[in-house]
Structures are given as C-alpha cells and as structure tokens.
Amino acid sequence: MLEIHNLHVSVEGQEILKGIDLVIQPGEVHAMMGPNGSGKSTLANVISGREGYEVTAGTIRYRGQDLLAMDPEDRAREGIFLAFQYPVEIPGVNNLYFLKAAVNAVRKHRGEPEMDAMDFWELIQERMALVKMDEAFLKRPVNEGFSGGEKKRNEIFQMAVLEPRFAVLDETDSGLDIDALKIVADGVNTLRSPERGFLVITHYQRLLNYIVPDYVHVLMNGRIVRSGGKELALELESQGYTWYEKEPGQAPRVSV
Amino acid sequence: MTAAVLVPQDHYRQDFERFTAGLKESAGLALRRTALERFLALGVPSSRWESWRFTDVSTLAKTRFSRAGDAPVDPARLPPPLGDTGQRLVFVNGRYSPGLSRVESLPKGVIVSSLEEALRTHPAVVEAYLGRLPGLEDHPFTALNTAFWEDGAFVYLPRGAMLEVPLQLVFFASGEQTVNYPRNLIVAEEASQATIVEDYRGMGAYLSCPVTEIDAADGAVLEHHRIQEEDPRAWHLSGLRLRQGRDSQATLYLLSSSGLLVRTDVVARLDGEGADCTLNGLTLVADGQLGDQHIRVEHTKPHGTSRQLFKGVLAGKSRTVFDGMIQVHQNASKTDASQSNRNLLLSRRALANSNPRLEILTDDVKCSHGSTIGFLDPDALFYLRTRGIGATQARALLVYAFANDIIEHIRLRPLRERLEGLLAERLYTEERQRS
Numbered sequence: 001m002l003e004i005h006n007l008h009v010s011v012e013g014q015e016i017l018k019g020i021d022l023v024i025q026p027g028e029v030h031a032m033m034g035p036n037g038s039g040k041s042t043l044a045n046v047i048s049g050r051e052g053y054e055v056t057a058g059t060i061r062y063r064g065q066d067l068l069a070m071d072p073e074d075r076a077r078e079g080i081f082l083a084f085q086y087p088v089e090i091p092g093v094n095n096l097y098f099l100k101a102a103v104n105a106v107r108k109h110r111g112e113p114e115m116d117a118m119d120f121w122e123l124i125q126e127r128m129a130l131v132k133m134d135e136a137f138l139k140r141p142v143n144e145g146f147s148g149g150e151k152k153r154n155e156i157f158q159m160a161v162l163e164p165r166f167a168v169l170d171e172t173d174s175g176l177d178i179d180a181l182k183i184v185a186d187g188v189n190t191l192r193s194p195e196r197g198f199l200v201i202t203h204y205q206r207l208l209n210y211i212v213p214d215y216v217h218v219l220m221n222g223r224i225v226r227s228g229g230k231e232l233a234l235e236l237e238s239q240g241y242t243w244y245e246k247e248p249g250q251a252p253r254v255s256v
Numbered sequence: 257m258t259a260a261v262l263v264p265q266d267h268y269r270q271d272f273e274r275f276t277a278g279l280k281e282s283a284g285l286a287l288r289r290t291a292l293e294r295f296l297a298l299g300v301p302s303s304r305w306e307s308w309r310f311t312d313v314s315t316l317a318k319t320r321f322s323r324a325g326d327a328p329v330d331p332a333r334l335p336p337p338l339g340d341t342g343q344r345l346v347f348v349n350g351r352y353s354p355g356l357s358r359v360e361s362l363p364k365g366v367i368v369s370s371l372e373e374a375l376r377t378h379p380a381v382v383e384a385y386l387g388r389l390p391g392l393e394d395h396p397f398t399a400l401n402t403a404f405w406e407d408g409a410f411v412y413l414p415r416g417a418m419l420e421v422p423l424q425l426v427f428f429a430s431g432e433q434t435v436n437y438p439r440n441l442i443v444a445e446e447a448s449q450a451t452i453v454e455d456y457r458g459m460g461a462y463l464s465c466p467v468t469e470i471d472a473a474d475g476a477v478l479e480h481h482r483i484q485e486e487d488p489r490a491w492h493l494s495g496l497r498l499r500q501g502r503d504s505q506a507t508l509y510l511l512s513s514s515g516l517l518v519r520t521d522v523v524a525r526l527d528g529e530g531a532d533c534t535l536n537g538l539t540l541v542a543d544g545q546l547g548d549q550h551i552r553v554e555h556t557k558p559h560g561t562s563r564q565l566f567k568g569v570l571a572g573k574s575r576t577v578f579d580g581m582i583q584v585h586q587n588a589s590k591t592d593a594s595q596s597n598r599n600l601l602l603s604r605r606a607l608a609n610s611n612p613r614l615e616i617l618t619d620d621v622k623c624s625h626g627s628t629i630g631f632l633d634p635d636a637l638f639y640l641r642t643r644g645i646g647a648t649q650a651r652a653l654l655v656y657a658f659a660n661d662i663i664e665h666i667r668l669r670p671l672r673e674r675l676e677g678l679l680a681e682r683l684y685t686e687e688r689q690r691s
Contacts, residue, residue, distance in 0.1 A: 049642070089636075090636050091658075142639075
C-alpha cells in the first residue's frame, strides 16, 4: 500500500534522507528504529505532508497514487494517519468538535453523508474505552493542559476514531510510563487488521515487546542500513546502534 | 501633550448657540457650555498627541459634520431584540424613537427612560451624576458629547432592585457626514443588579460619538455589553466611564466588528474596597479598518480585583491599537489586577499596536500584564489538516476559537448566540475573499 523508492529529502538545504527504499503491504507492521538524528521523524513528516521538507529525489506511492502530490488533508482523507511525536495544543477547539469535523471531512471525501449525532456518540464511547480515556477529555480543548501520556493516548484515540488504512506512529512511546505504554500498545493491537498497515517509529525496543512488528528496519544517517524480522529489535537492544555506526558497510540494505 | 489640530471654533460656537436655543430644557446648560469650551481648548487630536499617536483623526477637524436629522429606519436593520420580553429603547441618530422601542412594566422604583425625559422628571438624580464621574477629562469627544447630546438612555436602579430581564439599548445612525451624540447614564444604587446591552449599528458615512456613564454603588452587580457593528464607512469615537463602589461587581464586554475607524476610551475606577471589575474586549477589523481600545483601570481602594482580556483579529490591511493602563493608587494595597492583550494577524499587511502599561504606587499588590501579536500557528494548522480538515476550514476553526474565547463567556445567551453567528459569518466572508 505504501511504496517508497529512492527517497531523498533535504531540510534547509541539508540532506536528511539519503535514499530510502521501503515497501509496506496491508496488514503489515513495520518498525523503524534508529538513533536521534537518523531521519526517522523526517520520514514521518514527509509521509504526512508537512511543509519545509524538500524531496530532492525519489517517489512515494500510496495505493497507486503519487502521495507527494497530495495535500496533507487529502492524504488523511485517503486514510493516512500520523500519530505525532509532539501532539499540538489547540486552545479553544474542543476535542469532540474537532473529532466530528475530522470524521465528517473524511466521510464527505468518500461521498458519505455526515454521521448522525447518535452514531457518532456511540463510536466515540466505544473508542474512548479502547484507550481508557475519560469522557471529560472530550470537552477539553485539543491537547491543552494534557500530560505527555494523555496527549499520546489522545493520538491513539483519534486514530481509533478515524480508522485509517495506514498509520505512522512517530515515537509514540517516548515519555510514556509502562501503564500508558500498555494502553497505547493495546489500542494499536486492537486496530491491527489484514487491511491496515503500520509504520512504528521508535528509538527504543521496549514498545516492540507490546506491538510485535512483522519487520524491523534500522535507520542510520538517512539510510536504512539493515532490515529483518522482529528479532532484529532484540539484537539492537543488546548491541546498541554504535555497532552499525562502526561498520556501516556490513549492514545489507534490504527492501521487503 | 496637547498637540491638536485647530478646529473651526466659530463653526462649533454658532452651532452650539443654534442647538441650545432649540432645547426644551435649560437645565444643564452650564455644563454644556463648560464642555464646549473644554472641547475647543482641547481641539481635535493630531498624531503628535501621545494617546492618539496611532489613530489619526485629524481629518475630523477639517470635516464639517452636521448634526444628524430625523431619518426613517427600516426596523429590519436594527439589531434583533434579546428576547420576547424586556425593555428595549431605540435611538435613531441620538434621538429617542418611542415607536421602535418596547417599554414594559418594571420593578418598583426602577426607571428606564430617555435621558432627555429624565432630565425633566428626575432632574436631581440626573444632575447629580451626569458629567460628574471621574475620567476622560482630556478626551475631546467626550466633551463634545457633553456639549451636544440630545438624548440617550437613563437607567436608575434603586437600592436592592433586580432587573431580571436584560435591557437593550439600540443606537442606529445614518446619513453622510452627519454626527450623532448618544448619552447614556446608568445609576445602580446599593446591591442592585442588571444586565444591559448597548447595540450600535448604522448606514452611511456618519460619525457616532456616544458617551456612557455608569455608577455602580456598593454591592451592585452589573453586566454591561457594548456591541459595535457600525457601517464599514462610519466612524465611532466613544467614551465610557465606570465608577464602582465597595464590593461591587462589574463585567464589561466591548465588541467591535465593523467601522472605518472605531475607538473606545474606557475609564473604570474601582473606588471602594473589594470592588471587582472584568473587562473583555474583542475587535475584528477588516481590510482598511482601524480599531482602537484605550482602557484605563484605576484602583483607588484596597482589595480590588480587575481582569482585562482584549483580543484583536486583523484581516487584510487593517490596524488595531490597544492601550491598557492599570493604575494602582497609593492606598490600594492588596490589589489584584491583570491585563492581557492578544492579537491574531490574518495577513502580512495587518498591523497591531499593543501598549500595556502599569503604574503602581504601592507595595503589596499582584499585577500582571502581557501582550502577544502573531499569526495562526502553522503547527496547529498542520495538525488539523493531518486529520482530514481542509486548510480553509482549519484556518476558520482556529480563528473562531481565538475570538470565541471572549464571546463564549457572555452569559446572556441570545447575545452570545448572535455574536457567534456574526463571527462565523465574518470568517466565511473573509475566507471567501482570500480564495
């Protein structure tokens, strides 16, 4: 569903991604691991369409379409979701209103009528339970005054409501205590399905104990230096990233 | 300080003689004459006059405005009533229009009438307060109003009176190069309560020069709103004086959504221990417009609380000016005062001038002030778009949230809903113009 080919991306003239090849099929969970500054978040931002990232070479195709030609809102309407590393606070816009606007924007795009209030409320109730969110959250402005953990849970909650086809989780685990981590992982695992793809970006292996990936990639200095199965994450945990830094030539580049 | 443009003194003097000769009531003539001399001495401010530095009104000195005459008004153009019941006084070009007004029975002792009538029926009360509240002494347009006012609303709440149904005061202006001077006097005696809305609208290139004076005695509770939806070609230069007694509570909303040049000068004097004042303002300015708010809060007694939140939303090539002063007098210890001014620029050609000021003459106070000027948060816009919300809708959502922060606290539901509608319509129009 997502095919990244030879992707080169620069930010303010500096090349961050130096040729990424990655294919993700429906139903697959891919983990992208790597040290800080390796380009993980850049990849997430380019997929979701944030401004300020210049694609100097390469392509991203999503369900047969040229993803890079689409506006961020159209990507979302076509089923792409980004769980932000740093969710943004939006004062004055309450969560419920925001979610309704988002759900209806997606429905409109699909040629469906707006969701009626009862159905919407039922959906919200059900998905809130999934991430153990309190109803009071709905009336609060989006992310405003939320703790770090609450913000991350809110991202997963939004994902559960919007039911994307393909979701990118950008360091959703960072800053979470173990209980919050489990809640987030439970949310993601519930949403795993044969139609849905995930790209889970993380610095640490511990999230992958709970969200068990099908594939693991190691990103270093803008390149995928190694790809493998879930056991690769464990190997990284014991050896650290420095091993790859020392012997970049030994790491085979694998497209899966 | 007085860097003023000379006004054609003879023009004003002659006009004043003609005007006062036609007055039914000679009471208050001395006050009018003093005010005229005050205005002539002050003149029309030039941009060298500190408090008018960013708001150039010097062309007013050259324009020969004529006092507006009677004009027919299509009732559909008036602001809608606040409900099925409740007192509603309508003034057209500063004169009372009984035919458009709705007068109902009032609680015992409460008076709601035209000021001109009150000057005849209750001269003692009117003369005790009219033009006697402190503040705005160097505001030429307040002096001009005092000299030339024809009518306005008079509200008297005796001790302990409660006006349960909100009172609406409508001011409609019309004409080309006409001027009108509504004058309102609100006297709230001890422990009385009322909710009042001043509603300004009009059609034409007129100048509205209203002045409202409010005296809230000990323990009085007032919610006062001033809504300005002037014609996009109109000028509005208004003054508002508020004096508060011990443990009184005043909540003031100042909303301006339209007008070529709209300036409001407010002086609130917290003149009794424990007085509590909330001032909230929202100014929306469209391309080519200027909105100016000069707010002065004076704490003269201990334990007073004041809260100011003023917001501006600027579209196109527009400007706002905010000048807010918190003044804490020497014996006003334990004062708790805050002031915040936040401006949202929707265009790179918009300009906001913000000048929050503190003048504290005693220790043991809690005072804060702050001001921000900025564009829509690109991160917030992106966040909304990644959830499928289109760029246009995302912008509107953020602007609405910014401005509604003021409107949503209005307790008077019909007014709140009306203003929410107005805001949504404005955003829609602006987004359409952008695209």
